[in-house]
Amino acid sequence: MAATINKHIVLHAHAIAWGHNKPSASLAVLIVESCPEMVVTFLTSASMLPRIMSELERRDPSHLAQAIRTRLHVLDISGAILDPRLPLAGFELADADLQKGKAAFVVPPPFTVYAIEAIRVIAKGTPILAWWTAPARALLPLLGPSSIGGMANPSIETLDGRAAMKAKIFARKEFEPYRCTGEALSTIPGLAPLFDYEWFPQMTPLSDLTPIIERIGCIYIRETDGLICTSSSAFEPRAIAAAHKWYASIGKEWFSLASLTKNIETSSTKNRVTAISDTIIEFLNRMQENFGDLVWDNFLSSESRDWAVLEEPVDTKTPFFFAHPSPWITLPSELTNITESGCGMELTWSPQEIILSHPVTIWFITHGGWNSIQEALVYRIPLDNGVRLPYRYKDAPAPPCFTTEENKEEIRALFKRIKDEEGVVVRKNFCMLAESMGKAWDAEGPAKVDFNAFLQRYV
Structure with a gap:
């Protein structure tokens, strides 16, 4: 009835x-x-x-x-x-x-x-x-x-x-x-x-x-x-x-x-991925086979100096996705370096939950959008939004100078930290919070x- x-x-x-x-x-x-x-x-x-x-x-x-x-x-x-x-x-x-x-x-x-x-x-x-x-x-x-x-x-x-x-x-x-x-x-x-x-x-x-x-x-x-x-x-x-x-x-x-x-999100990961392109799925699987893990980048603004941070994962062969959905971003010619690197893929818009749910993804570098945070908690992928030294640098070795080289140095330090003991602690704490949110x-x-x-x- x-x-x-x-x-x-x-x-x-x-x-x-x-x-x-x-x-x-x-x-x-x-x-x-x-x-x-x-x-x-x-x-x-x-x-x-x-x-x-x-x-x-x-x-x-x-x-x-x-x-x-x-x-x-x-x-x-x-x-x-x-x-x-x-x-x-x-x-x-x-x-x-x-x-x-x-x-x-x-x-x-x-x-x-x-x-x-x-x-x-x-x-x-x-x-x-x-x-x-x-x-x-x-x-x-x-x-x-x-x-x-x-x-x-x-x-x-x-x-x-x-x-x-x-x-x-x-x-x-x-x-x-x-x-x-x-x-x-x-x-x-x-x-x-x-x-x-x-x-x-x-x-x-x-x-x-x-x-x-x-x-x-x-x-x-x-x-x-x-x-x-x-x-x-x-x-x-x-x-x-x-x-x-x-x-x-x-x-x-x-x-x-x-x-x-x-x-x-009630369907299995296998069912969820059928809606996105074979190219993205193939890339995720290939990165898992060749490198073992991947970093998900979704944090850049329209500032040209921010593009420099992408040089670090390219140079170190750290697999990554990079999304740039903002209509105000001017894409540089260097963007081709991502796809030519063999370890990166750039997207105007991304199926974020598919990337986060794939076992190859281990970190999410983000601007801190609320949907992104909640999705990362669901899939237990720890986040990082940088050191934010421009706001508080009293105890920093040197004040920020807002240069391209400094941006590159920050991302180098970030990649090192998430691979060291600090990354282990962050992942443990993040998963505890995710467990609480899940209940x-x-x-x-x-x-x-x-x-x-x-x-x-x-x-």
């Missing part, structure tokens, strides 16, 4: 940010698996649609085909995105149509002002949960109140204060960026003391938008009904506890659901408890 469909959830993530969309796909599948009476609609853009569909299809088709076909819908509401700073023009119309079926609640990021405002106009009583795809200890300083070390303007703690700031945002007024003074921030739960400038380490193509994005997040993190965070108390117990306490104090609910990656979805685990509370409250 077919299940009765009587509830509807709408999911929406940033139109071009895969890091926001990937866990959204996992959440969608988790909901339809757990609730046979629930329909989930995922509103997205043309660029994200095929990747989301691919992510959904990574599950065993025989297990989820019926649920995906009848109760999980992914809609392109925008076409091609020409300017990521602009709202999705089709969101309001799509949401209005969906509201005719009475959506139970909607889950957008707190930065998508167009989505939250449209929902409030069209369906004032529909609960909205903010979607936070990062650790809690990233949210608390950037969007949290000063009482827990946050940088948010105290005025937004009041309805009038938020209304005044909204008026400035909608009038396209300019906002001053946060002025780093070298202040030591020491009251953020779950974080060791750090300097304020460590939150803003470099300029990016979107730096001019950062002040307004932060203020939008500060407003709507307080005006949505609750929040789903893709982190866990197993990873950051103090920060999660502080977030729960803060949200409870303002009458809202915080749900920590991590790792969502683990819950979508989050046990019957009494923190993710399972929060997910059940979420279902009871909203589903």
Whole structure:
């Protein structure tokens, strides 16, 4: 007998940010698996649609085909995105149509002002949960109140204060960026003391938008009904506890659901690799046969001097993958050295979980993206993000000079450290953390408890 469909959830993530969309796909599948009476609609853009569909299809088709076909819908509401700073023009119309079926609640990021405002106009009583795809200890300083070390303007703690700031945002007024003074921030739960400038380490193509994005997040993190965070108390117990306490104090609910990656990876490694090219699979297998192990690099910015670090694995014949998905990177002519080395492969976009799950991969050098961290924990691949001496070099042999040669020396030292005793200790500690994170979805685990509370409250 077919299940009765009587509830509807709408999911929406940033139109071009895969890091926001990937866990959204996992959440969608988790909901339809757990609730046979629930329909989930995922509103997205043309660029994200095929990747989301691919992510959904990574599950065993025989297990989820019926649920995906009848109760999980992914809609392109925008076409091609020409300017990521602009709202999705089709969101309001799509949401209005969906509201005719009475959506139970909607889950957008707190930065998508167009989505939250449209929902409030069209369906004032529909609960909205903010979607936070990062650790809690990233949210608390950037969007949290000063009482827990946050940088948010105290005025937004009041309805009038938020209304005044909204008026400035909608009038396209300019906002001053946060002025780093070298202040030591020491009251953020779950974080060791750090300097304020460590939150803003470099300029990016979107730096001019950062002040307004932060203020939008500060407003709507307080005006949505609750929040789903893709982190866990197993990873950051103090920060999660502080977030729960803060949200409870303002009458809202915080749900920590991590790792969502683990819950979508149910197929064997053999089944997972069938979706990627034979070239990548052949390279992984060849590196395992010829060298025994491989390093996964996914950390470079658009700075030209960073390319120099790739010379070390090429020179030492250390097998590696290198991904450069950023649209702002200018590729140098030296890129051909990677493929010609016989031990490296470069990719514009990579099937990261396939690389991490292959037995040849032993280390992951990363910029620290949250999805990457969680995937590395699932597959027990230790991470390293360098020594970061430019921030703190008081006790260093010499101050940083930001040269190409210094970058090369840092990567040499890094490769040496991960092969020595330090690497053994890091791997042991990392696997202990991974084991703890892996238990989050046990019957009494923190993710399972929060997910059940979420279902009871909203589903």
